[in-house]
Amino acid sequence: MMGLTPRQMDALRFIAGFQQAKGHSPCLREIAVGMGCSPKSKGRTWETVRGLQERGAIRVLTGRTRAIEVLVPVAIPRAPDGAPLRVVSMGGQR
Template structure:
């Protein structure tokens, strides 16, 4: 399961501490090691990692944070790198179908960019026809122009998919759903992690 940058730092610190010391660190040691001022922040990251099945805590013993072994990804079945592009279809009145010998692949869409995929949860972008269960193709970048759909890390711990606008010292993360309000947040508390290039949907 995906983790945020800060959660990965917490996880790496715990794993490295255990490897060096032979026992798990306390919350205070994690806070000092990562320059975190609040133990509540450490607790939040630990709880989130525990919820994701990456950490385990024993409630009846001290220094009881254990990194759980993660299952190895199953070997994927062979997939076609390219799919036959059979032509174009009109989403209106029927027209004569003409087959072609062209092909298409994801690289034709994303080019040479560094791209990753995320599964969408929720309906905040439904007016962009991005709905729960879709997959977005995201270019890894820390820069975005106003109006682009981005993956944004908010306050170092929460990620969201929204349209991005800079308004002075504030960033507006705008949902594409008339039932939802925009997120207004100081620019220093928002980090762009990527911008959306395309959407995949499985029926």
């Protein structure tokens, strides 16, 4: 796996945390909102997800909704009660 940009790392943490909290993968809209972007910025969010896939961090399963497989271990921010946090701050540019 190549190094990830701060934006990609934030997206990866969000996806992994969402999966742990909800039991399924987030949709593009949920990823965008979870990263502090407009729900309408699905195009930019898809670019980030595609970049994660190209760098070997995730696999998007075609033909299925909410089908993202995280392929690398990732530290997930947690609340004081141990629950995964699903909203992450953007570490890089907006």
